Amino acid sequence: MTAAGRQARRLVLALLVVLCGAAVVAGLAVPGTTSPALVEAADTSQFRAGNIISDQLFFDGGAMSADEVQTFLQQKNPNCVTPADGTPCLKNARQDTGDKAADSRCPGAYAGARDESASTIIAKVGAACGISQRVLLVILQKEQGLVTASGSNLYARRYREAMGFACPDTAPCRPEYNGFFNQVYSAARQYKNYATDPGNYNTKVGVVNNIRFDTEVSCGSSPVFVENQATAGLYNYTPYQPNAAALAAGRGTGDGCSAYGNRNFWIYYTDWFGSTQVPGAANVTRRWAELGGNTGVLGASQASVVCGLPAGGCYQAYAKGAIYWSPVSGVHHVLYGPVRDKWGATGWEGGWLGWPSGDPVCGLASGGCFQDFERGSVYWSSATGAHTVSGQVRTEWGTTGWEAGRLGYPVRDQGRLPDGRGEVADFQRGSVYWSQASGAHVVLPGAVRDKWAASGWEGGPLGYPLDDTTCGLAGGGCFQTFEKASVYWSSATGAHTVGGQVRDRWGTTGWESGRLGYPVGDQTTLLDGAGAFVEFQRGSVYSSAATGARIVLPGAVRDRWAAGGWERGPLGMPTGDTTCGLAGDGCLQEFQTASVYWSQATGAYTVSGQVRTEWGTTGWEAGRLGYPVRDQGRLPDGRGEVADFQRGSVYWSPASGAHVVLPGAVRDKWTALGGEAGTLGYPLGDTTCGPAAGGCAQRFQNSSVYWTASTGAHTVPDAVRTGWVAAGGETGSLGWPVADAVDVAGGRGQLVEFQGGRVYASEATGGHAVSGVLLADFDAAGGPGGGLGLPTADAGRTADGTATFQHFEGGSLYRTAAGVTTVPAAVRTVWSRSGWEHGPLGYPSGPATTGTSGVLTQPFAGGTVYVTAAGGHAVSTAFGAAVAAVQGTTPLGLPTSDARSLAAGGSFQTFENGSVYASPATGA
Structure with a gap:
């Protein structure tokens, strides 16, 4: 059909619209018939001139079976009336058909038959030529109204010219194409001609076509980018687009420049069969138009849009790429090349990358390209090839500046690690590792990475990285933290591991910039498995659950600990840091069982337990005792311990506690009597010296020692001491002892001579002083060996002041101005009554x-x-x-x-x- 013929025929159709009104345009019943009105569904504001119907729907030769076509015809015109000339309703029409051989246009052969129904002819032609039976029904309606025609509006010419094929407006229809079967087959084949040789026709796909509104040139035209072959075919068959008036009129009449053929096609199809678009197909063709169509980045289409892909998606192939659409990802194009090839290697949209989620982007650093997909991206450069990167690995890479950053392009696909817990992507200048527990982090090439690799990568004792490789530390060093430890490196020390409490404690010192410097060895588990340690440039950190992490600095304190066998020795693990700057520039460190103190003058020695506590009460090394001068040790009796200091000692036993013994006459006296193993036993109090006569004293388990320069050092048993203290002690009338205690009364008691008298004591009588004139009277009476025995009370004065008296075991002495009288105990009993x-x-x-x-x-x-x-x-x-x-x-x-x-x-x-x-x- 020529363009001129089509234009002329358009006038006839327009006239038909005017004369018949909505009967043709909207399928309303013709007067005199009972055909029902069509249900209005199409909204002409949705009409798209560049995409009237999708290729998938138009070229679907299997859209309807003969039975489905027959049912459709009955439903659309159930009350059709046969006219007087006997022309049948379409649902009842039948004719003989001839054979049609298959060819490039209609690849399916048509087997003719006698007395075939119209519905069978429509179904068989659609299947043979690959044109939708729905499309054929709509064209029959828009060209001749055959679907709904009835009564006087139904006549034989409508069948002869059923599809309007080869019927120029300026001449009669060509008779060789007359007849229902001839019209339907020829029209269907013509639409395949348009698709097979698109360059031979006026309206072309993928370019902007100036499509007129009317046969009259004065009515004008507008540019239409034709998105698909179905739309191009409709315009080549009926070369006009509806103007605004025709669309605004809906199913009615527009203005003098309105054409209705393609509008009516769209309206009938939408009313009868729903949308003219396959979900996604219109998105694909619209995107192609936006990209410039045939002359754009993709070039000409190579096939129709294909839908029904995974997730309900569609795609269409073009000369330079393809467009993909899915309901979730939207519409995006993919260019032929290494990015697309990599995507294809993963399984296209059905693979792990899924659908494209962004358009290809080129012009990256070094001329590279990339494209985002639902579950990852593909990056390419000529130097590295195309590789995948996704998820948090991709996000972390992005924080480094993508391909233009410090890592550069990926050099292999992101992959799953052997442990099944994580993934890695290797780039030109580093890698990104990820796991659910650790997140994604950069690992740069170098000594830190090499150390990690040597330990077994993520499957080794370090686990996954917890942060990025960081360089620029003191001395040009680098570090990276992993799940179970960190690796620190400097050119001076090499790369070494440090973790847990050891690392945390090291951090409190200022890390590598602090007093310890870099690690010089890997963190090492102690032999007992209960702790670990790391050697640093200027010290060590030892850690255990029981003691925490402690700093051990090099020097005499550490040497002393080492000499004892380190943590396996008697000192155990350190419980405090090495501390220096003590009095005399000394140092100390506390361990589980003892402390080590050092000074230049004394060396390094141990002190522990209650001995150490007692020493502390004196002011530690800055106090009166000074530093220890030898290790604390066990005493020969096996009951106690001693620590000797610069200016004294501390002795301890469970029974006596810990007490200071100062050098001098008191200590000498105690030593002379056998020390702690002698008659005095362990000290029960510290050596005390005071202002009274400049004397000193110390209590021991079995006695005390008192000393002054004038009296010397003498022992005072506790019972005697009690009586002495009751008399005022060294500041009382008795003064200081002038002799050691001696036994009296046949060993029943003890006596100590003091400057101002004596104190006698026994278990039965206690300790009591006898002094002054009564002492002479007592001696005159024979003393403790005489009849009086030991004193049972201190001397006293009668209330009236007449007499001084003192009671003894065998009686009492009463002295008055007249003299002294002895009152025997038996008389005293009566007298007391x-x-x-x-x-x-x-x-x-x-x-x-x-x-x-x-x-x-x-x-x-x-x-x-x-x-x-x-x-x-x-x-x-x-x-x-x-x-x-x-x-x-x-x-x-x-x-x-x-x-x-x-x-x-x-x-x-x-x-x-x-x-x-x-x-x-x-x-x-």
Whole structure:
């Protein structure tokens, strides 16, 4: 069909629209028939001049079967009326058909048959030529209204010219193409002609075509970029596009410049079969148009859009690439070349990269290209080839500046690591490693990476990197932190591992810029497995769960620890850092079982436990004792320990505790007596010196030692010391001891001579001082070996001030102005019952005597005390006179009871041979 013929025929069609109104345009029933109205669905504002229908729908030769076409015809025109001339309704039309051999246009042969139905002809032609049966039905309707024609509007010419093929407007239709079958087959084949030889026709795909609105030139035209072959074919068949008025009219009539053929095709198809577009196909062709079509970056199309790909996607191949679309990724083009080839090698859109998510970008550093896909990207340069990179690895690479940054282009595909936990991408100047636990981090080539590699990469003891390789440290060093340790390197030290508590502690010193410097050896697990250590340029860090991480500096302290066997020796692990700058520029370090202290003057020695604690109370090395001068050691008795210091010692045992022993006469005395193994035992207190006479003292387990320059050093047993302290100690009247303790009273007691007296002590009596005039009286009475025995109380003064007295085991001494009187213990007992000197007896008035009968008698100012084996009793002077008056020639004998009071001032007392009663009224 020529263009001129098509233009003329357009006038006829327009006239038909005017004369028949909506009956043709919208498929409304013709007056006089009962055909139902079409349901309006198409919105002409959605009409796209450059893509009227997708290739997939237009060239789908399997869109409908004969039965489906027949059902469609019955549904669209169920009440069709046969006209008077007998022309059948399309649903009832039948004719004989001839054979059609297959060719390049219609690759399927058509096998003719007698009396074939119109629906069968439509279905078979569509299948043979690859034109949708739906398209054929729509053209039959838009050209002749055959689908819905009925009654008087249905006549034979509509069948002869069914598709309007070879029917120029300026001449009759060519008879060789008349007939329903001829029209349908020839029209279908013509659309394949347009597709097979597109260069032979006016409207072409992939370029801008000036398409007129009407046959009249004055109606004008507009440029239309034709996106697909189906649309180009429609314009080559009916070479006009609807103007704005035609589209605004919907199914109605526009203006004098309106053409309706292609509008009506779009309306009928949309109303009857839904969208003229396959989801995605229109996106593909539209994107091609945006890229310039045939003259753009992709060039001419090489095939129709193909849909039904994974995820419901579509693609179309072009001379220089392809366009891909999916509902999730959108529409993007891919250029032929190494990026596309790499994508293809992964399985195209069905592979792990998925669909393109961005367009190709070239002009990168060194002329490279890249393209993003759903699950990764492909980067290419002439130097490296095309390689994949994805996920967090790609993101981390991006932080370095992509291909223009320090890593450059990828040199191999990103891949899974052997442990199955992570991935790696190698670049021109480094790598990026990733795992779920560690994230993605840069590893630069060099000594740090080499060290990691030597340990077994990510599968070794270091694990995955936790941060990027960092250089520019002190001395030009580098480091990188991994899951279980870090690697530090400098040209002076090499690359070494450091981790855990050791690394953290090192960090507190200022890392490699701090006092320890770089590690010079790898972190090493201790032999017992309980800890680790790292040697640094200027020290070490040792760590264990029990002790934490501690710094050990080189020097005498470390040497002392090493000499003992390091952490396996008696000191164990360090529990504190090496600390220097002590008094005299000394150093110390604490270990699990002891501390090591050093000074230039003394050397390095150990001190521990309560000995160390006690030393601390003196002010440590800056205190009165100074530094240790030898290791703390066990004493020969096996019960205690000692540490000797510059100016003294500290002794300890579980029973005595830890105490300071200062050099001097006290220590010398203790030593002379056998030290801790001698009679004194371990010290119970520190050596103390004070202002009193410039003396010193120290308590020991079994005695004390007191010293002054004038008296010397002497022992004072505890019991004696108690009595001495009660008398005022060295500042009291007794003063300082002038001799060691000696045994007295047959070994029952002890005596210490003091400057102002003595103190006697025993377990039974305690310690009591005897001094002054009473001491002379005591000595005169025979001392502790005499009748008095040991003192049981300190000396005292009677309340009236008449006498000074002191009690002893065998009696008491009472001294008055008249002299001293001894009161034996038995007499004292009776006297005490009567109230001592405050009672009726008063003070003793003479010495005690023992008669031939063995009776002990002692006179008092107010009576006499008689003591026999049966007991002792006093007879007052007054009662004694009464007794003398009444006893006559019969002696009453000795008293057997004390006098007792009676009523009315009376009293009585019993004697060996009777009793005496006396009262003021009756006498005795």
